[in-house]
Amino acid sequence: MLPEIVGRDAFAALVIRTDYDDESAWRAVVAEVSQPWGLNGEYEARVHLVDDPVWAGAAPDAVLGVVERDEELSVVFVADKVTMRSAHRALLALDTFVEDEDLDPMYYQELIDSPPAREFRTTPAAVHDVHVNLAIANLDFQDFTEAALADPEGVLRPMG
Template sequence: MPEIAGRDEFAALIVRTDYADEAAWRAVVAEVTQPWGPGGEYEAWVHLVDDPAWAGAAPDAVLTAVRRDEELSVVFVADSTTMQTARLPLLALDVWCEDEELDPVYYQELVDCPPAREFRTSPAAVHDVHANLSIGNMDFEEFAEAALADPEGILRPTR
């Protein structure tokens, strides 16, 4: 996979891996670049990767490529599910990787009940997820649980 360069640490990273529907991609971009927050008070900062070299990339390949960015906690993927679903749900992937030297008790907890590493999110909720994970205000698992609680399994923005 090509290297992702030039991402501002405050910009949410969105990688396009499906190129079957240009109109769907334009709709994702239009939604994710809208101001966000209560009353739309925050500017949307995004780094869009729209390079056909990423076509068909699996989530693990995306994670491997983006883990070089030490400031990144989550990456959003516009995959075939995104492009083929009316709500355009992006795949949110947890970039954080477990250290190999974990406390044995904590390690066993992870083995017994592994944390969620992905969930679907509406483009409008991307900035909430990115901002809160970047500052450590919330954990990835909290967003994943909220997505699972939705009837369609999609995290939606809080308004």
């Protein structure tokens, strides 16, 4: 059973490592996600890293099962096998939003017919753009998903 994540500052992006095959790749992810961000690097990177082998091989659904209890978290970033093997170290961004159980039947049918994407890939440099904009409801998850899909490699890059 995966442990509960404790001590995360609400303003810190959550990055969970699930692949332990390449330590240098992980260090590269950590270095990039820890860089100041914004147009001129004016913002300090705030990130909560989970680097515990108990998470090794954890599937996205298992990660979501743990983090869904954090009501202030709108996205979690996973450093998985794809992350560690890709040149751009693209993390898997997972939508943590849970639909209300009392959905309007028409809206519920729309969700069944065309469910919104719940994940996309993002470079570590774009993590903070995603985290902050979702936290303040400036953009929604679908906005980022569409931007990632517009990229030739299907990866969200830093904004601006």
